[in-house]
Structures are given as structure tokens and as C-alpha cells.
Amino acid sequence: xxxxxxxxxxxxxxxxxxxxxxxxxxxxxxxxxxxxxxxxxxxxxxxxxxxxxxxxxxxxxxxxxxxxxxxxxxxxxxxxxxxxxxxxxxxxxxxxxxxxxxxxxxxxxxxxxxxxxxxxxxxxxxxxxxxxxxxxxxxxxxxxxxxxxxxxxxxxxxxxxxxxxxxxxxxxxxxxxxxxxxxxxxxxxxxxxxxxxxxxxxxxxxxxxxxxxxxxxxxxxxxxxxxxxxxxxxxxxxxxxxxxxxxxxxxxxxxxxxxxxxxxxxxxxxxxxxxxxxxxxxxxxxxxxxxxxxxxxxxxxxxxxxxxxxxxxxxxxxxxxxxxxxxxxxxxxxxxxxxxxxxxxxxxxxxxxxxxxxxxxxxxxxxxxxxxxxxxxxxxxxxxxxxxxxxxxxxxxxxxxxxxxxxxxxxxxxxxxxxxxxxxxxxxxxxxxxxxxxxxxxxxxxxxxxxxxxxxxxxxxxxxxxxxxxxxxxxxxxxxxxxxxxxxxxxxxxxxxxxxxxxxxxxxxxxxxxxxxxxxxxxxxxxxxxxxxxxxxxxxxxxxxxxxxxxxxxxxxxxxxxxxxxxxxxxxxxxxxxxxxxxxxxx
Ligand SMILES: Cc1ncc(C[n+]2csc(CCOP(=O)(O)OP(=O)(O)O)c2C)c(N)n1
Ligand SMILES: [Mg+2]
Numbered sequence: 001x002x003x004x005x006x007x008x009x010x011x012x013x014x015x016x017x018x019x020x021x022x023x024x025x026x027x028x029x030x031x032x033x034x035x036x037x038x039x040x041x042x043x044x045x046x047x048x049x050x051x052x053x054x055x056x057x058x059x060x061x062x063x064x065x066x067x068x069x070x071x072x073x074x075x076x077x078x079x080x081x082x083x084x085x086x087x088x089x090x091x092x093x094x095x096x097x098x099x100x101x102x103x104x105x106x107x108x109x110x111x112x113x114x115x116x117x118x119x120x121x122x123x124x125x126x127x128x129x130x131x132x133x134x135x136x137x138x139x140x141x142x143x144x145x146x147x148x149x150x151x152x153x154x155x156x157x158x159x160x161x162x163x164x165x166x167x168x169x170x171x172x173x174x175x176x177x178x179x180x181x182x183x184x185x186x187x188x189x190x191x192x193x194x195x196x197x198x199x200x201x202x203x204x205x206x207x208x209x210x211x212x213x214x215x216x217x218x219x220x221x222x223x224x225x226x227x228x229x230x231x232x233x234x235x236x237x238x239x240x241x242x243x244x245x246x247x248x249x250x251x252x253x254x255x256x257x258x259x260x261x262x263x264x265x266x267x268x269x270x271x272x273x274x275x276x277x278x279x280x281x282x283x284x285x286x287x288x289x290x291x292x293x294x295x296x297x298x299x300x301x302x303x304x305x306x307x308x309x310x311x312x313x314x315x316x317x318x319x320x321x322x323x324x325x326x327x328x329x330x331x332x333x334x335x336x337x338x339x340x341x342x343x344x345x346x347x348x349x350x351x352x353x354x355x356x357x358x359x360x361x362x363x364x365x366x367x368x369x370x371x372x373x374x375x376x377x378x379x380x381x382x383x384x385x386x387x388x389x390x391x392x393x394x395x396x397x398x399x400x401x402x403x404x405x406x407x408x409x410x411x412x413x414x415x416x417x418x419x420x421x422x423x424x425x426x427x428x429x430x431x432x433x434x435x436x437x438x439x440x441x442x443x444x445x446x447x448x449x450x451x452x453x454x455x456x457x458x459x460x461x462x463x464x465x466x467x468x469x470x471x472x473x474x475x476x477x478x479x480x481x482x483x484x485x486x487x488x489x490x491x492x493x494x495x496x497x498x499x500x501x502x503x504x505x506x507x508x509x510x511x512x513x514x515x516x517x518x519x520x521x522x523x524x525x526x527x528x529x530x531x532x533x534x535x536x537x538x539x540x541x542x543x544x545x546x547x548x549x550x551x552x553x554x555x556x557x558x559x560x561x562x563x564x565x566x567x568x569x570x571x572x573x574x575x576x577x578x579x580x581x582x583x584x585x586x587x
Pocket of ligand 2: 409460461462486487488489490491492
């Protein structure tokens, strides 16, 4: 036990958990603790808007595997974080949000910046620690850090602002980290039995493989079975793209090769995925999920086993440990799939080649609306590029070891087909919360965690407007990143729904923008405008060179036609029905 103030106990517990960076905006509510951040070795990185801080903490956590930490002023500083924490929740990021609260002597009186801060995060946190007595501040702080790791998601530490003051006797708790195992023997035995009898096994490599650092173990079992490996939705970095067994991502704008192959599976091994509903929807007109197949699902969270898709075996275990345990059970055994290995290898190679060829030839969208938009662009002043060609050119120019974040939007979703990675912790998409404005702040957080890696954000012009002010953060605090903005003058993703379901009746779908490159320059970054296809790769090369060698942030604005890929809510929209006379033309 040592005598200290609660501020000191709080900061010392952060130190015990290895915290060196916190994202947020300063405020009086936690000024007493903030005052000793620097001598504790902690840097508070000030952002433009607290939503950005929460996304940065998420990006930091996703890139490093460590906690991301965010803090803000009680009331509005904290409510600004809700969207960012919701996104981190669905990205399964161990983010700790520290929420200093109104003082206990005023709470309930309707004071300045007073609000009840627990309910607004209830839905998006794995645990909420409320410091109910200043003497317990270290205990609650430590628990929030432990639970964020154990439950793989955000936790909230709520501290009444007067509880930073006083004298307490306290021992700083040491971090408690779970030693995760492979799951129960019975379920592992059952799974091994199914895999041994499988003639066409397929592996789904999910986010759990990235988080458990299990790519090598996943690869070992894939090679043992000769099984194609597909990435779960938005986890394109969960298996090396250069590997012959890699078949690309499932889900919206995913790989046809992967979809066709999994549709033939008799046994699917799902490693580290909750099989989220959006991620397994039919795509490209292919209803690929193999309903007759036996499904083995491995996840660290038992609550997601069998939740969305019926399964034959659920294994509550760590993806890495479970892959090792399954491989050990299969090695040296006679496996049914060894009988047709060559045939399957050939089939995998053929499907992949067909899909690559299709992507190469798919230079622009061909639906009637997109063809109209392409014709319109040709008649217009200026040169407008086909998004798919831009995405292919970017793909070719992305360097080894790159980290890429994407946003929510039509072009960003089409990008899923063109984003391939060799290493885990490389791809940061907005996952199931699906908020526009995710990509830039998230890549800034990732860059703070990994300054040695090139960092690139993709965003549509709509989403960019929501988030671009964080360019100021990157410039002010020397966190160089490269952003690619697809300037198509539309809230395209939603507009495509109006094309498909609302007879091209556009409501609030169009955006007339100023020059994004010019705005970037005004914020102190470099700005490059690209309207020739052969300039796309060189622009990215130049921006990355400036990022890595002179610490410069660059915004590359790519002028794109208004053509749009397949809409993303086919599953949830239907043609309008109108009964009232005044709306009869609206169907
Ligand atoms: C915060 C938030 N607001 C609204 C939406 C609904 N929404 C989804 S995609 C989209 C359009 C995105 O437009 P843009 O960023 O320009 O990309 P594009 O689709 O044109 O490629 C909108 C408004 C959302 N996902 N998130
Ligand atoms: Mg747009």
C-alpha cells in the first residue's frame, strides 16, 4: 500500500497497463490526472472531434493488439464518442473509454455538462466500471483494462470528477490476462472427426485469426487439408493473399472464387468468426452459403456459436490454440480429402484465375444507370475515371506491409475485391456498425501504433466530409498518413438504392464539392488531384514516399464517374407501395 491521490492511482494503473498514448480533448473534469500524464510517460494526443479520438483508439488497438484509450470532457466530450465506441464494439477492439463525470455533490441538479454517462454506452461496451468511491479508482481502472482484453471489446471507466482528489492508500493492481485455451476435448474430437471425413473442406478465416495471431496455424491446417481459405467479411488480412489456397473474402463485393468454392463444401471450418448476418448474404447473384454442409465454428465468445448460422459443432476457444489442437488430431490420420487433393487444387486455381480475369475485364459498371452516368461524364467537361480501374491501379501500387482503412460507401465496398494483404493487422474496415467517417481517424490511430508501416485511408467524398477535419490532427501532431478520396459527387451507396428501388428518384443524393486537394493544402497537408488513370499509381507512390521519408500527410483526390456498383442493402429494401392519391406517382 502506498499513499497517493486518486489521480496518481489512476495514472499509475494506466502505466501498469502499458499505456503511452491517449486520444481525446482536454477538459477540466480530468485536469488533475492529465497534469501528470507526461511524467508518467503518457502522451495525450488532442484531436479535432472526440468521435475521431474514439476511432483513433480503435485503429491503435486494431493495429497493435494493445488497448486503445480515449478520454474527453464530461457531457458533450463524452457523448461525441458514442459512434466511435459503437464502431470499436463491432470491430472487437479492446478500447477503454475514460469518461470523467459531473461531480457527486452536483449530480442530479442539472448542472453544467451533467448527464448520466453510463446508459449511452451500455449497448456498446463489454463492461462499465463506475468508480463509486475514490479509494476504488485503481481497482476499477484495472478491471476496465482487464475486461477489454478478456471480453475483446470496449469498456468504460466512469469517474465522477471530484473523485480524482483526496488521499488514499492503495496498491496498484497488476494486469490480469487470460490464458486462452483451444476449447473442450469433446468438441475438438467431434470437429476432427468431421474434418477427417470431409471430401471438400473449406476454411473461413475470421477476425479471431487476426486477433489471436493465428495466421500460421490457420495456414498449417489449410495445407494439411489442401482446403481453400476464404476471409470472413472485411477481414481480408486474415490469410496471406499470395498463398495458393487463399480465395478471397466472402460477403458484399467479395470474391466470386471464394463464394463458388465454399458453396461446394461438405464441411466448413470457421476459425474465429461470429458469421455476422451481413457478411454471408448472397452476392453477385450467388447464394453461396452451403446449407447442407456441416459447420464447425470456433470462437472465443461462446455466445456467438450457432447464433446466426446453424452449426454442427461449436468450439469455444482461441483460434490459434484451436487450430493447433485440430491439426494435432488430424496429423498422421487418413483423411478423406487426401483422395481428391489434386482435383481440388486444380479447381481452386481455376476458380481464382477465372475471378482474376473477370476483375481485369470488369473495367466499369455495366448496369443501365451506370452506363448512363458514363455517357454523361463523357459529355461533361473534365476527365472522370472508372472506380474499378482506379481500385485496380491502387491495389498494384500498395506497398508491402501497408495498412489500409476503408470507409462506408459504394466505391469503398467495391474496393473489397481489390484489397489483398500478406500480414494480419493490415486492414481496418468499419465492420458492422457501418458508419461513414471511419477511415481517416482509424488509420491515424493505426499509424500512431505502427509509425514504421505505410498507412492509407480510402474514403468516398461524402464520408470524407464527415471526417476530414482530422487531417488537422495528423498535421499538427506529425502523424503522417495518406488518404485517397473518391470524388464522385454523390452519396453514391445510398443513391444506388434509389436507382434500384425508387426509380431514380433522388433525394439529397448529390454532392457538389470544392477541391478536396485544395482543402487539404489549406489544412497544411499535401493535396494531389488525379484525373488520369496512369497517374493513380504514381500519385500513391509519391504520397507514400512523402509519408515515410518526410513525414507528410497527403490527400489524393481521384475524380470518378458517377457509375455505381451493386447496392448494399438488396436484402433490406423493397419496391415502394403507395395508397394515397397524392403519392401515387411515387412507386
Ligand atoms: C454516419 C453515417 N451516416 C449515413 C450513413 C448512410 N450511408 C451509407 S453509405 C452512404 C453514402 C456514402 O457516400 P460517399 O462517402 O461519397 O461514398 P460513395 O458511396 O459515393 O462511394 C451513406 C450516406 C452511414 N452509413 N453512416
Ligand atoms: Mg461519393
